[in-house]
Amino acid sequence: MNTRNPIRLERDQLLALLEQGEVPSQLLTLCELTGDLSPARRWSSYITGASPWEHRFPPDIAQQIRGQLATVLLTADPDAEPDTPLVDALIDHAIGSPIPPAEHPMLHKEMGLTEAGEVTWTAERPARAAAFKVVVIGAGLSGIAAARRFHRLGIDVEVIEKSDASGGTWHHNTYPGCGVDIASHYFSYSFARNPRWSRYYAKQPEILSYLRDCVTEEGLNDRISYNTEVLDASWQGQHQVWRVTTRTSDGEVRHVRANVVISAVGLLDRPSIPSFPGLADFGGPAFHAAEWDHSVSLDDKRVALIGTGASGNQIGPAIAPTVQHLTVFQRTAHWMAGVNNYALDVTDGEKWLLEHVPAYERWFRVRTLLSQNDTMRPAQVVDPSWDATDGSISAENAQMREELTQYIVDELGDRQDLLPQVLPGYPPFSKRMLRDNGWYRMLRRDNVALACSHNLRFESDAIIDDDGVRHPVDAAVFATGFEASKMLASFSLYGRDGASIRDAWGDDDPRAYLGVAVPGFPNFFIMYGPNTNIGSGGSIIAQTENWSRYIADLVKTMVEEDLAVAEVTQQACDTYNRSLDDRLSQMVWSVTPAGTWYRNAAGRVTTNMPWTSFEYWAMTQQVDLDAFDLTRANTTTLSQTALA
Ligand code: NAP
Numbered sequence: 001m002n003t004r005n006p007i008r009l010e011r012d013q014l015l016a017l018l019e020q021g022e023v024p025s026q027l028l029t030l031c032e033l034t035g036d037l038s039p040a041r042r043w044s045s046y047i048t049g050a051s052p053w054e055h056r057f058p059p060d061i062a063q064q065i066r067g068q069l070a071t072v073l074l075t076a077d078p079d080a081e082p083d084t085p086l087v088d089a090l091i092d093h094a095i096g097s098p099i100p101p102a103e104h105p106m107l108h109k110e111m112g113l114t115e116a117g118e119v120t121w122t123a124e125r126p127a128r129a130a131a132f133k134v135v136v137i138g139a140g141l142s143g144i145a146a147a148r149r150f151h152r153l154g155i156d157v158e159v160i161e162k163s164d165a166s167g168g169t170w171h172h173n174t175y176p177g178c179g180v181d182i183a184s185h186y187f188s189y190s191f192a193r194n195p196r197w198s199r200y201y202a203k204q205p206e207i208l209s210y211l212r213d214c215v216t217e218e219g220l221n222d223r224i225s226y227n228t229e230v231l232d233a234s235w236q237g238q239h240q241v242w243r244v245t246t247r248t249s250d251g252e253v254r255h256v257r258a259n260v261v262i263s264a265v266g267l268l269d270r271p272s273i274p275s276f277p278g279l280a281d282f283g284g285p286a287f288h289a290a291e292w293d294h295s296v297s298l299d300d301k302r303v304a305l306i307g308t309g310a311s312g313n314q315i316g317p318a319i320a321p322t323v324q325h326l327t328v329f330q331r332t333a334h335w336m337a338g339v340n341n342y343a344l345d346v347t348d349g350e351k352w353l354l355e356h357v358p359a360y361e362r363w364f365r366v367r368t369l370l371s372q373n374d375t376m377r378p379a380q381v382v383d384p385s386w387d388a389t390d391g392s393i394s395a396e397n398a399q400m401r402e403e404l405t406q407y408i409v410d411e412l413g414d415r416q417d418l419l420p421q422v423l424p425g426y427p428p429f430s431k432r433m434l435r436d437n438g439w440y441r442m443l444r445r446d447n448v449a450l451a452c453s454h455n456l457r458f459e460s461d462a463i464i465d466d467d468g469v470r471h472p473v474d475a476a477v478f479a480t481g482f483e484a485s486k487m488l489a490s491f492s493l494y495g496r497d498g499a500s501i502r503d504a505w506g507d508d509d510p511r512a513y514l515g516v517a518v519p520g521f522p523n524f525f526i527m528y529g530p531n532t533n534i535g536s537g538g539s540i541i542a543q544t545e546n547w548s549r550y551i552a553d554l555v556k557t558m559v560e561e562d563l564a565v566a567e568v569t570q571q572a573c574d575t576y577n578r579s580l581d582d583r584l585s586q587m588v589w590s591v592t593p594a595g596t597w598y599r600n601a602a603g604r605v606t607t608n609m610p611w612t613s614f615e616y617w618a619m620t621q622q623v624d625l626d627a628f629d630l631t632r633a634n635t636t637t638l639s640q641t642a643l644a
Contacts, residue, residue: 020349140168177318
């Protein structure tokens with residue numbers, strides 16, 4: 001054993017580990033650690049994209065890169081501080097095509113190279129910060145990100161969480177097969193990058209455990225009031241504070257005063273079970289995917305799976321091997337894509353590199369990000385001159401349709417008879433694109449039947465489909481989605497002059513400035529609000545960092561400038577929403593008739609954002625104070641000049 005080398009491995013051992021890592025990230029790591037750009041200049045043309053398999057390195061060149069990297073790792077300090085100009089130069093070699101310089105700071109943040117993503121006091125923490133209180137509703141992905149910001153600023157933050165534990169959607173969704181379909185090395189906070197994911201796309205237990213670790217490491221457990229539900233929040237204009245009414249699971253009601261309230265309740269927090277005729281008479285166990293009843297064994301039962309979206313797509317293949325019989329009730333076929341490393345464990349070599357070579361971890365993360373962000377967008381933007389009988393919306397979309405169709409044909413194998421039923425009749429990306437969890441292979445099983453039906457009727461021991469066919473079942477699983485458009489419906493919210501959020505939004509027509517602030521609701525901010533869902537590829541965790549950064553930045557200004565009230569102006573909200581509508585009208589979700597939770601009952605897209613991940617990141621980096629009416633504690637409305 002060479003004890004002088006910093007990583008304490010023999011060269012052969014190291015080479016064996018490197019063999020299992022990603023060559024493009026190794027090339028970038030080599031350049032960063034040597035401070036020499038020439039290997040990237042010479043070889044990065046072999047990189048053809050951001051995914052681990054998107055390169056054409058000839059074996060001898062891969063070997064050279066690994067050999068040189070091994071030499072460096074055996075002698076250099078793997079923790080050396082990276083040189084930013086060099087990193088910027090390397091970013092342009094990272095995926096085979098240059099990346100606009102304006103986007104580099106976002107990548108630096110994701111690589112953990114800058115504190116710029118953090119919100120800090122301009123000078124000393126102002127004394128008045130001690131009297132400021134923030135209430136965050138919900139301890140899921142967003143709530144954790146928000147609580148961390150305020151905790152670090154030394155602002156009193158209380159997270160009110162209905163459940164007995166943190167984790168939000170990853171706490172509630174425990175169904176078989178539950179996992180993420182965004183690559184894990186990007187589906188993690190930039191401030192808590194995790195080199196130890198066991199899979200490239202982690203499953204729910206590991207994600208939940210990661211989130212709980214974040215809560216513990218950030219010291220947030222004491223900040224969370226568990227088993228406590230928010231009943232209502234109402235703005236007390238005369239006192240310039242919110243009054244939040246909470247109730248514990250023991251029935252104890254409490255009123256909390258807060259300067260700022262943040263909703264972090266999520267978008268997919270209220271499961272939806274359609275009111276199927278006869279459901280009340282069904283005799284067997286029946287539950288929603290997000291409320292999985294683990295006391296029920298489905299083994300050896302005849303099970304109905306109703307719904308074939310993202311949840312159904314994971315549940316079906318996970319339970320099919322053990323149930324006696326599975327009937328899949330499909331209302332609409334979904335498009336889905338196969339992803340090379342979706343079901344793979346992270347190799348030992350990769351894990352070792354991620355854990356022991358920080359530069360590799362950074363390059364792997366940034367390439368992972370670039371393999372996810374907005375990758376679907378080219379096939380989602382409507383080409384107004386495109387005229388197609390297959391309902392595609394552009395040449396790229398039509399090509400995608402062709403590729404995905406071929407994928408289905410290949411996966412169906414000897415069950416091509418199912419093709420007419422499983423081939424979607426609408427353009428790809430109209431609904432959320434699914435990752436294939438082995439769906440078509442599941443349909444090929446002897447114990448699985450596909451029933452296509454729009455209207456289902458329940459009897460005590462069966463489900464009746466459109467054609468009157470009776471499907472005997474012992475248990476029913478509803479993977480029928482969530483009430484996404486009816487945002488902020490889990491508690492009552494009353495803003496200025498006692499107006500309810502429902503007065504502003506109706507049942508399902510939510511609008512907000514940047515998706516975060518609503519006129520008439522001072523000092524109230526939303527995480528995962530209207531039109532902030534990523535529909536083109538990206539990480540919702542990155543969004544939680546954007547929202548929390550933006551809100552914390554505004555709160556910081558309020559405290560530093562001794563402002564009691566910040567309320568977004570109607571004008572700012574309207575102007576923002578006009579450009580949002582304009583961009584949305586170009587996206588596939590707005591123009592195709594396929595049903596999707598992206599749209600409300602009137603057909604308007606209320607959940608997805610039309611911006612690229614970079615555009616939204618840029619919009620949320622700095623608060624435009626002109627968009628807000630700002631009021632001091634003495635109720636004097638300030639002009640912006642007064643703040644300057
Ligand atoms: P979903 O994608 O909205 O799917 C709901 C399914 O239920 C659809 O197949 C829908 O059919 C069907 N359905 C609804 N009402 C019905 C009725 N009355 N009769 C028969 N079928 C009915 O919901 P989800 O699967 O819960 O997923 C929601 C979102 O959660 C996803 O889009 C995703 O953002 C997130 N999610 C992500 C993951 C992941 O990362 N892998 C996993 C689960 C969930 P139609 O298609 O005809 O409407």
